[in-house]
Amino acid sequence: MEVRCDKCQARYRVxxxxxGPQGLTMRCGKCQNTFKVTRAPPAAxxxxxxxxxPKAPAAQTTMxxxxxxxxxxxxxxxxxxxxxxxxxxGRTVMFPGAPAPAREAPVREAPPPAKxxxxxxxxxxxxxxxxxxxxxxxxxxxxxxxAARPADGDALPATMIFGGAPAPRKPAEPVAAPATRTEIxxxxxxxxxxxxxxxxxxxxxxxxxxxxxxxxxxPPRGLLIGVAAGLALLLVIGAALVAYRRLAPHPPPPAxxxxxxxxxxxxSQDTLASLASGESKARDALDAAGERSRFPEATxxxxxxxxxxxxxxxxxxxxxxxxxxxxxxxAQLQAEARGKLKSAxxxxxxxxxxxxxxxxxxxxxxxxxxxxxxxxxxxxxLKALKDDPRAALVQGLALLDADEGAEKAxxxxxxxxxxxxxxxxxxxxxxxxYVAARDEANARAEVEETLRLSPQHERAQALQKRLNPxxxxxx
Numbered sequence: 001m002e003v004r005c006d007k008c009q010a011r012y013r014v015x016x017x018x019x020g021p022q023g024l025t026m027r028c029g030k031c032q033n034t035f036k037v038t039r040a041p042p043a044a045x046x047x048x049x050x051x052x053x054p055k056a057p058a059a060q061t062t063m064x065x066x067x068x069x070x071x072x073x074x075x076x077x078x079x080x081x082x083x084x085x086x087x088x089x090g091r092t093v094m095f096p097g098a099p100a101p102a103r104e105a106p107v108r109e110a111p112p113p114a115k116x117x118x119x120x121x122x123x124x125x126x127x128x129x130x131x132x133x134x135x136x137x138x139x140x141x142x143x144x145x146x147a148a149r150p151a152d153g154d155a156l157p158a159t160m161i162f163g164g165a166p167a168p169r170k171p172a173e174p175v176a177a178p179a180t181r182t183e184i185x186x187x188x189x190x191x192x193x194x195x196x197x198x199x200x201x202x203x204x205x206x207x208x209x210x211x212x213x214x215x216x217x218x219p220p221r222g223l224l225i226g227v228a229a230g231l232a233l234l235l236v237i238g239a240a241l242v243a244y245r246r247l248a249p250h251p252p253p254p255a256x257x258x259x260x261x262x263x264x265x266x267x268s269q270d271t272l273a274s275l276a277s278g279e280s281k282a283r284d285a286l287d288a289a290g291e292r293s294r295f296p297e298a299t300x301x302x303x304x305x306x307x308x309x310x311x312x313x314x315x316x317x318x319x320x321x322x323x324x325x326x327x328x329x330x331a332q333l334q335a336e337a338r339g340k341l342k343s344a345x346x347x348x349x350x351x352x353x354x355x356x357x358x359x360x361x362x363x364x365x366x367x368x369x370x371x372x373x374x375x376x377x378x379x380x381x382l383k384a385l386k387d388d389p390r391a392a393l394v395q396g397l398a399l400l401d402a403d404e405g406a407e408k409a410x411x412x413x414x415x416x417x418x419x420x421x422x423x424x425x426x427x428x429x430x431x432x433x434y435v436a437a438r439d440e441a442n443a444r445a446e447v448e449e450t451l452r453l454s455p456q457h458e459r460a461q462a463l464q465k466r467l468n469p470x471x472x473x474x475x
């Protein structure tokens with residue numbers, strides 16, 4: 001039979017044999033709705049004057065449908081003896097009949113009206129079958145012309161045998177009623193058009209078929225290639241950013257900057273001990289900044305400390321040579337001074353190539369060539385530092401080393417002192433310039449200021465003894 005979902009109206013084809021007395025519970029394959037299917041009662045066919053339709057036979061009844069021959073006249077009905085009160089139901093009554101004559105043509109005749117059966121007794125009911133089906137899609141159910149059932153309250157199982165042509169009946173021995181109902185009839189033919197979907201019972205594991213949606217299809221190959229290329233590009237960009245942060249030059253951390261300032265403060269004391277301390281702190285500042293840090297100021301400061309240390313060693317060698325030219329310490333101090341200058345150049349050479357625009361490195365290179373007595377190379381680097389006050393110190397020291405250049409060196413040294421008044425190195429160099437210019441008064445004043453800023457300044461102490469020999473003896 002054909003059923004429909006009461007929610008989405010989807011049509012399904014169900015075998016009648018699957019529908020039991022309590023019906024069949026189905027689940028819609030489209031909307032997953034659960035509904036119950038029951039067998040529809042057969043419709044009665046008008047074959048003649050029929051009495052009021054009786055009630056349906058009792059459950060668990062055996063009905064046999066056959067095509068009877070058209071009788072000439074209605075057969076006499078033999079009344080069966082009523083069963084006892086306690087055995088009136090659940091019996092089998094057989095009615096014998098004469099053999100049916102051969103059927104010449106499927107001529108259908110309406111049977112004469114039948115008398116209403118006695119409701120208190122079982123009887124034989126003849127069901128006629130139409131000669132032809134009204135529709136090829138579905139055959140109409142057989143129609144009962146008369147029905148017999150037990151009286152109300154005695155609806156117990158019974159077996160009724162419906163024969164063809166009426167025949168003389170003999171009383172049949174009562175038999176026990178079968179436990180189940182058997183119906184023999186032609187099955188319903190399949191519908192003209194297939195159902196929209198397959199139904200399944202709630203416990204079935206089969207999935208209902210549905211039309212493929214937009215997400216059921218595989219994406220196009222071009223889209224997959226584009227997505228993969230985009231992801232690869234993002235990964236490359238991310239890796240490049242990480243590499244740039246790790247490998248690209250970056251500013252120094254604050255700790256490295258503070259350490260460099262402390263190194264420069266120690267170097268400004270201009271003593272051998274303070275120069276050693278300044279050199280160590282400057283190297284620590286470079287280590288704290290890291291190899292990838294862009295910190296040319298620290299490299300330039302370390303190189304200038306090495307150059308200043310070379311100047312101090314040469315000052316001691318000159319002072320010792322004035323007293324004793326053959327003193328072996330003179331050569332040793334001069335060799336140490338050359339080593340410091342070489343160390344400064346090794347620091348500056350690669351740093352300038354990586355940072356050509358750094359003024360700190362250019363100033364350190366100018367000071368290096370000044371210490372090497374190479375004025376042409378010194379001036380080449382000083383051209384880019386015309387407005388830098390630190391360039392005045394390099395120019396003043398270069399003039400101080402030249403013959404009869406002390407008087408010319410004083411203005412440059414004063415300019416450098418104005419930019420850094422607490423530098424013991426500049427005060428001591430200015431005192432040397434005053435001594436060479438034979439200005440002992442200003443020389444003494446600069447020496448005293450040097451010792452005030454750096455009490456352990458060895459060369460300033462020696463110069464003070466030269467300028468005040470009597471004061472040194474009194475002390």
